[in-house]
Amino acid sequence: MDFGAEHDDIRRVVIDYLEGMVWGDEQKLHRAFHPQALQVGHFADVYEFFPLDEFVAWVKAEETQTDGTPYRAELLSIEITGTVAIAKLTDTCFGTDFTDYLVLVKNRPDPSGKWQIVTKAYHVHSGRGLPVTAPS
Amino acid sequence: MGYEHQSLETGIASQIAHAVMEAIVRGDAKIAGEVFHPDATITGQQDGILVRCDVQAYMEYCRRLRLPRRGVNLRYQIEWADVSGPIGALKLTEIYPHGELTSYMTLSKVNGRWLVNNRTLHAAVQTLSENLVSGSCNDTAKLSGQ
Numbered sequence: 200m201d202f203g204a205e206h207d208d209i210r211r212v213v214i215d216y217l218e219g220m221v222w223g224d225e226q227k228l229h230r231a232f233h234p235q236a237l238q239v240g241h242f243a244d245v246y247e248f249f250p251l252d253e254f255v256a257w258v259k260a261e262e263t264q265t266d267g268t269p270y271r272a273e274l275l276s277i278e279i280t281g282t283v284a285i286a287k288l289t290d291t292c293f294g295t296d297f298t299d300y301l302v303l304v305k306n307r308p309d310p311s312g313k314w315q316i317v318t319k320a321y322h323v324h325s326g327r328g329l330p331v332t333a334p335s
Numbered sequence: 336m337g338y339e340h341q342s343l344e345t346g347i348a349s350q351i352a353h354a355v356m357e358a359i360v361r362g363d364a365k366i367a368g369e370v371f372h373p374d375a376t377i378t379g380q381q382d383g384i385l386v387r388c389d390v391q392a393y394m395e396y397c398r399r400l401r402l403p404r405r406g407v408n409l410r411y412q413i414e415w416a417d418v419s420g421p422i423g424a425l426k427l428t429e430i431y432p433h434g435e436l437t438s439y440m441t442l443s444k445v446n447g448r449w450l451v452n453n454r455t456l457h458a459a460v461q462t463l464s465e466n467l468v469s470g471s472c473n474d475t476a477k478l479s480g481q
Contacts, residue, residue: 235385237376239452241421246445248374278415280437283457285424298419300441302455306383317378318453320441322420
């Protein structure tokens with residue numbers, strides 16, 4: 200397995216996710232996420248689980264930026280085991296600073312395989328959606 | 336950056352890993368309920384097809400596997416753990432007679448308790464993966480294909 204290539208492929212998935220979200224590009228979101236992807240996390244005081252369709256609907260309802268608008272994000276780490284990986288990143292979207300863990304799987308171990316996000320765990324650390332009550 | 340990144344406290348990671356292992360080797364839904372969120376999912380792949388099942392289905396299958404119960408804490412290793420605010424991630428490797436199983440778990444702190452909300456599996460031996468991931472879902476007809 201070529202770990203450099205795997206990292207590059209995962210980085211491209213993360214960019215699709217970020218640009219799909221910030222720019223409201225549904226095609227990029229569907230490329231980044233597996234159709235059965237689940238999201239789980241903390242927004243305001245709510246702990247929530249929801250499928251990809253709800254996430255896409257939420258993005259479409261927000262004031263997205265036009266394609267090419269710069270955005271803030273930092274890919275902090277990528278950890279790979281065979282056809283499973285996890286990426287940690289921070290990003291700013293719709294006035295909210297998030298930290299995300301993205302769990303990805305590759306559908307085939309060979310170079311033709313495709314990485315996609317199957318689980319996203321997130322929390323807000325500043326901006327809109329910050330919990331009102333302090334976490335216990 | 337104005338926020339904090341830290342290593343997941345060793346004690347918390349160990350408690351979660353041990354509880355997950357206890358639940359698996361015993362197939363004990365009660366132990367699983369203490370460490371997995373009620374909506375948690377187990378995720379794996381079979382021939383490139385994503386399979387998911389809930390914790391109850393997974394525990395039913397683990398119970399039927401009749402995994403040896405002795406030396407639970409000798410058969411796993413925490414490879415990596417990380418936390419950011421109320422979420423975290425844990426990489427666990429489990430050692431079985433026929434191969435190793437690695438999982439990435441995402442965690443959330445809910446009402447003061449750390450819980451696993453997803454466990455995504457990768458097995459070094461395919462048959463092990465099929466047994467521990469797909470088999471459990473297939474047996475209980477709770478999988479959904481790609």
